[in-house]
Amino acid sequence: MEQTLYDRLGGKPGIKALVDDVLEAHMVNPAISARFLPYRERPDDLNDAKAQLCAFFGAGSGGPEQYTGRDMVAAHRGMNISTGEYMAAIDDIMSVLAAHEVDEMTRKDVLMIGYSLKGDITNQ
Numbered sequence: 375m376e377q378t379l380y381d382r383l384g385g386k387p388g389i390k391a392l393v394d395d396v397l398e399a400h401m402v403n404p405a406i407s408a409r410f411l412p413y414r415e416r417p418d419d420l421n422d423a424k425a426q427l428c429a430f431f432g433a434g435s436g437g438p439e440q441y442t443g444r445d446m447v448a449a450h451r452g453m454n455i456s457t458g459e460y461m462a463a464i465d466d467i468m469s470v471l472a473a474h475e476v477d478e479m480t481r482k483d484v485l486m487i488g489y490s491l492k493g494d495i496t497n498q
């Protein structure tokens with residue numbers, strides 16, 4: 375049987391490692407770092423955000439996790455995230471997946487999921 379996306383991302387530990395590195399990448403990406411750097415001063419909030427992201431990606435990729443956070447519209451409402459910022463975040467995700475040697479097919483699957491959320495996340 376074909377592996378789930380969850381399995382191909384390395385399951386719970388794989389997704390945790392990816393989320394850690396994506397947030398680190400956002401903090402040094404000049405296009406979006408201002409949105410994320412405040413978390414450096416609030417490690418508890420950073421850990422909460424990471425836990426939400428792990429649950430989101432875990433649940434969304436076929437894992438046993440349950441995501442109890444807000445939907446993507448509610449989570450990003452009022453931030454007025456531009457398309458450029460959105461693309462910068464996607465670039466970070468793609469770079470981290472490549473650095474973790476996630477295969478190309480799986481990277482494309484993640485890209486498609488990310489892209490399907492664009493309208494919920496940007497310009498609102």
Ligand code: HEM
Binds near residue numbers: 427460463488489
């Ligand atoms: C595919 C793209 C994205 C996905 C899948 C995503 C996913 C998420 C998730 C699951 C949360 C947690 C929601 C909750 O705590 O209830 C969140 C929060 C957040 N996202 Fe995103 N996001 C994306 C793009 C972006 C972009 C482009 C930015 C800014 C440049 C951004 C900034 C934030 C911030 C600052 C929070 C914390 C909100 C808060 O705690 O009030 N996100 N995101």
